[in-house]
Amino acid sequence: MLTDQLQRPFRDLRISVTDRCNFRCRYCMPRERFGEDFGFLPRSEVLSFEELTRVAAQCVALGVHKVRITGGEPLLRAELPRLIQMLRQLGDLDLALTTNGVLLPKHAADLKAAGLDRVTVSLDALDPITFQAMCDANYTPNDVLAGIKAAEKAGFGSIKINTVVKRGVNDQEILPIAQRFKGTGHVVRFIEYMDVGTTNGWRLDEVVTQAEILEKLRTTGTLTEIRPATDGVAQRFSYGDGTGEVGVIASVSQPFCGQCSRGRLSAEGKFYTCLFATSGLDLKSWLRSGKTDAELRALIEETWLRRGDRYSEIRASHTGPRRRIEMSYIGG
Numbered sequence: 001m002l003t004d005q006l007q008r009p010f011r012d013l014r015i016s017v018t019d020r021c022n023f024r025c026r027y028c029m030p031r032e033r034f035g036e037d038f039g040f041l042p043r044s045e046v047l048s049f050e051e052l053t054r055v056a057a058q059c060v061a062l063g064v065h066k067v068r069i070t071g072g073e074p075l076l077r078a079e080l081p082r083l084i085q086m087l088r089q090l091g092d093l094d095l096a097l098t099t100n101g102v103l104l105p106k107h108a109a110d111l112k113a114a115g116l117d118r119v120t121v122s123l124d125a126l127d128p129i130t131f132q133a134m135c136d137a138n139y140t141p142n143d144v145l146a147g148i149k150a151a152e153k154a155g156f157g158s159i160k161i162n163t164v165v166k167r168g169v170n171d172q173e174i175l176p177i178a179q180r181f182k183g184t185g186h187v188v189r190f191i192e193y194m195d196v197g198t199t200n201g202w203r204l205d206e207v208v209t210q211a212e213i214l215e216k217l218r219t220t221g222t223l224t225e226i227r228p229a230t231d232g233v234a235q236r237f238s239y240g241d242g243t244g245e246v247g248v249i250a251s252v253s254q255p256f257c258g259q260c261s262r263g264r265l266s267a268e269g270k271f272y273t274c275l276f277a278t279s280g281l282d283l284k285s286w287l288r289s290g291k292t293d294a295e296l297r298a299l300i301e302e303t304w305l306r307r308g309d310r311y312s313e314i315r316a317s318h319t320g321p322r323r324r325i326e327m328s329y330i331g332g
Contacts, residue, residue: 002062004273004307011261012066013059015052016331017080019267021073023100024136025124026200027164028327031136033199047269049079051287053086055265058297062304064263066094068120070331072267075103081114088115096120098162098331101147102139108147108154119151120160125173126180134170148186161188165208174208174216182243189234189247196275197326210235210250217246233260251275255312263304264330271300274309276324 002010019041024031047055056067067087074080074097087095094117101121108119123144124134131141151159163170163177174190181188190213195202214237217223222240233256234247250256264272269284281303286296 002301002304004304006258006308006310008258008307009261010059010063010263010304012068012263013056013064014068014070014262014264014331015056016070016072016265016267016329017052017074017077017083018046018072019329020076021071021100021328022076022102022137023073023139025122025134025164026136026169027134027166027193027202028196028200030199030201034328041268045284046267047265047284047287049083049086051269051284052083052265053090054287054293055269055271055283055296055300056087057090058293058300059263060090060093061297062301065092066096068331069095069097071099072328072331073100073103074331075099075107080107081110081116084111084114084116094118098122099147100135100139101144101151104147105150108150108156112154112156116156118158118160119156120162121148121151122162122164123148123177124163125170126176127173130170130173134164134166157185159186161186162191163188164191164193165213166193167206167208169206171208171212174213175220178217178246179220182239185244187236187245187247189249191249192252194251194275195324197324197328199326204252207252209253210248211253213248251312255310257310257312260309263300266325266329268329271303272325272330273303273307275327275330276312277309278324280325 021029024034084095087093095115096118097116098120121144125131126141128140148159161181165171165174178188192209193207214223223237224240226236226238226245234249236245236247238245266280269282269287270280271283272280286299
């Protein structure tokens, strides 16, 4: 098994298929930095489906068994089901996709037919005004809920709902969102607001911690932690009344760097070994310079063997500006 400097295996690959998005979420792509004149990647600089699959194949050969498609908003990438079909041919992989959900009514059935296993949908509020404050786009919570319904109709079973919680903006939505999906078979995962990238104006005092989230949830009943956890990032809790579970991703207050098994491939072909990375390995140049699969695999292997990233665990020791890759490039 391929492991890094901290004995963490390479099991998960997140593939960003586009840097574009139809939302302008404040924690990811704030409009003042990603406005109408922002220079997104030209088509020629974005990896083709063949190139993405070629990289994924080498990662599978190195031990990866979970592949997640991300963006930007991945459903903006034309013919995405074709990529799912190509990845499906690589073996018995767990194939998943993270989306804001509003385009699922158009694409969910085709994605399921192509071989996609699971869908995660981002939903930061049920209240329309709060939703707008978070996503800053011309959509409503009902657009996202319609996407979830479309995914259900297409045959996707348990759908994960991701909610980023920001103090003073949508923390009052914790209980409504939890109650909305309780008993549906879908699992809500509340995510601590993280300092990914450098454009979202992150401040520690805007983080609603796991302890605070659980305190709110426990006002409606008991929660029992599920052990052993089967999700590498979320701490999972079952409702005492047997109506399902809820999760919390606590990257800030309870870092999980020691269990991180994720590599990330950006749409422009850079391989990152940490969500908070400052730079990535340029695989596109290798892909387009005639290198063999064996050479490509050896390069990825060498990069993982050298990996020692644990930013969340040592966040407090970092002082001054530190330019990190933006979430919109590597999908969170």
